Amino acid sequence: MYRFACIFAFVIGLALPAAAFETRATAAYVIDQTTGTVLLSKNANEALPPASMSKLMTLYMAFDAIADGRLQLDEELLVSQHAMSFGGSTLFLRAGERVKVEDLIRGIIVLSGNDACVVIAEALSRDGTEAGFAQMMTTRARELGMTNSTFANSSGWPAAGHRMSMKDLAILADRLIKDYPTYYPLFSQKEFLFDPKESENRLNRNPLLGLGIGADGLKTGHTREAGYGLVGSAQQGDRRIIFVLTGLQSSAARAEESEKIVNWAFRQFAQKELIKAGTVIAEAEVWNGAETTVGLVPAQDLSLLLPVLSGNTVDAQVRYTGPVEAPISAGDQLAELVIALDDLPETRLPLVAANDVPAAGFVGKMRTATGVLVQQVTASPAAPLQAPSSAN
Incomplete structure (x- = not known):
C-alpha cells in the first residue's frame, strides 16, 4: 500500500483578524488564559531586567512552601541585617524582629517590600542565604517551563544576570492563578497598613485595581534600567486575560497602556x-x-x-x-x-x-x-x- x-x-x-495592538512597551505578551490564545507577542522571549515583577517568583515559591508544610502563615520569621539593609520599596523591617509569614506575603504583594522578600528567601534557602534562594528560584523556574529566566536575588533589585522574559512572567502568572487560587485574591488587595507609623506606605501600585474592568492582579515593577512594567490579569464574564509589558517611560504611561490592552483584548475578540x-x-x-x-x-x-x-x-x-x-x-x-x-x-x-x-x-x-x-x-x-x- x-x-x-x-x-x-x-x-x-x-472573521477578519482584528488590527494588532501597537504597544509602546519595549516588550509585551498578552494571552487569553481561558483558551490559551496568544493575542500579542512583542519581544516576548527576550530576557530583560524584570524589576519587582520577579517578586512573583518569590511568592510562588512561598506558596509552594506553605502547600508542602515548610512554612506556616502564622509562623514568625527573623529579620536579618541583610534584609534590613535594602532600600527602595520596603516594609521598614528592623533586624532582630520577627514578622508573620502572612504579613510578609501581603507586604510583597501590596507594598512590593524588598526586605520582606529577603526574609522569606533566607528562611527557605538551603544555605540560609538570599543567593542560595536565587539559585533555587532559577531551578524552579525551569521546572515550570520558564526557559528565559535567571535570578540573582529574591526582589528584582538591579543585578547582573537577573533576567526574565515577558512570556515567562505570563507563564508564572498563569501558574499563580491556577495553582494557588486560595491566595490569588491577595493580589487584588488595594492597601495594606503594616506599620501605623508609615501610613503613607500602604497603597497597591497596580493602577488598574478599582477601575471596574475586572483587573485583579498581579505586580508592578520599575527600575531605571527596566523602565515601568506590569504583570496584570483581568476577568470579564467567562474570559480571563493575562498581560505583561515593560519598558514604559512613566507610571502614567504604564497605567494608560495597561488599560488600553485590557479593553482591546476583551472588546476586539470573542468566543465563537x-x-x-x-x-x-x-x-x-x-x-x-x-x-x-x-x-x-x-x-x-x-x-x-x-x-x-x-x-x-x-x-x-x-x-x-x-x-x-x-x-x-x-x-x-x-x-x-x-x-x-x-x-x-x-x-x-x-x-x-x-x-x-x-x-x-x-x-x-x-x-x-x-x-x-x-x-x-x-x-x-x-x-x-x-x-x-x-x-x-
Whole structure:
C-alpha cells in the first residue's frame, strides 16, 4: 500500500483578524488564559531586567512552601541585617524582629517590600542565604517551563544576570492563578497598613485595581534600567486575560497602556462556536475496507477566540496520511483540522472517524487489488519492444 499526505482545503465562515495592538512597551505578551490564545507577542522571549515583577517568583515559591508544610502563615520569621539593609520599596523591617509569614506575603504583594522578600528567601534557602534562594528560584523556574529566566536575588533589585522574559512572567502568572487560587485574591488587595507609623506606605501600585474592568492582579515593577512594567490579569464574564509589558517611560504611561490592552483584548475578540462535534467536514480514503471512504468529524465542539469583525472567510485544511487501512473504529483519530488567521497562532483540532469501517471481505480485497493493479499498469506502461541488434 502506498500512503501519502493528503490535504483538503475548504472555507469556513470566520472573521477578519482584528488590527494588532501597537504597544509602546519595549516588550509585551498578552494571552487569553481561558483558551490559551496568544493575542500579542512583542519581544516576548527576550530576557530583560524584570524589576519587582520577579517578586512573583518569590511568592510562588512561598506558596509552594506553605502547600508542602515548610512554612506556616502564622509562623514568625527573623529579620536579618541583610534584609534590613535594602532600600527602595520596603516594609521598614528592623533586624532582630520577627514578622508573620502572612504579613510578609501581603507586604510583597501590596507594598512590593524588598526586605520582606529577603526574609522569606533566607528562611527557605538551603544555605540560609538570599543567593542560595536565587539559585533555587532559577531551578524552579525551569521546572515550570520558564526557559528565559535567571535570578540573582529574591526582589528584582538591579543585578547582573537577573533576567526574565515577558512570556515567562505570563507563564508564572498563569501558574499563580491556577495553582494557588486560595491566595490569588491577595493580589487584588488595594492597601495594606503594616506599620501605623508609615501610613503613607500602604497603597497597591497596580493602577488598574478599582477601575471596574475586572483587573485583579498581579505586580508592578520599575527600575531605571527596566523602565515601568506590569504583570496584570483581568476577568470579564467567562474570559480571563493575562498581560505583561515593560519598558514604559512613566507610571502614567504604564497605567494608560495597561488599560488600553485590557479593553482591546476583551472588546476586539470573542468566543465563537464554529463546528459541532460529530459534524462530517471531510472524508478520508480507506484501504482494504468494506467502505472506500470514512467521514472525518471533530470529537468535540470547535470553539475559537476570534476577532469580532465578521462577514469574511478564511481557508481551513484537513490533513491526514492516507489511504487509511481498515479496520477502523468510530472515534479513531485519523486527521487534523488546521485553521490559521493572521496575527493569531495556528489552531489544530483532531478529527476522528465518524463510523466503523470493517476490513473488506474476499471480494472487497480482490476489488482493491484489481484497482491497484490497474493504477500500476496505467502509471507504468510497458516499455516498447526493440528489435535485436544484428550480429557482426
